[in-house]
Amino acid sequence: MTSDLHEGPLTPVSRPAPPPKLTRREERRRRRKRRRRGEEILAWILVPVIILGIYWGVSAGFELLGTSPGQVWDQLMQVKTMMEKRS
Template identity: 70%
Template sequence: MTEDLREGPLTSLTQTAPAPKQKPSGREMRRIRRRRRRRGEEMLAWVLVPLICVGIYWCITAGFEFMGTSPGQVWDQLMQVKAMMEKRH
């Protein structure tokens, strides 16, 4: 019973030095690279998709301006053509 008193206080496992971190394996490195690439692609998409949509709109608008017409006039002409085609049959 006296031998227990001479041992001193018990140390907890959290006080011991943590194990050194191991170098990531090839699979883990590939997973990290893939995750970074996906984030980059996602950010690039948030910028490029709106720019592409605005560019398409500007191209269509410029095309109508070049031809001297508007979408409404083109639609009306298409409806006239449709009405004429229906009268034929």
């Protein structure tokens, strides 16, 4: 059955030459580049999350105390005027 195929000998497959090895400096440069890119991506994610967390924390603190930023500001201004009158 295999004699009907008339196959010839296999030709060797030419492999592309492996890329040249990088120097230590080039490897370090690439690592730094990847690390910086990763840090940038992480910063774009974490900074908004941190800002929202601070906002929600301050809002929850005001609700816990039963007040608002406007009322706190008004009270601070009253304290300021009282301190100015003493002087």
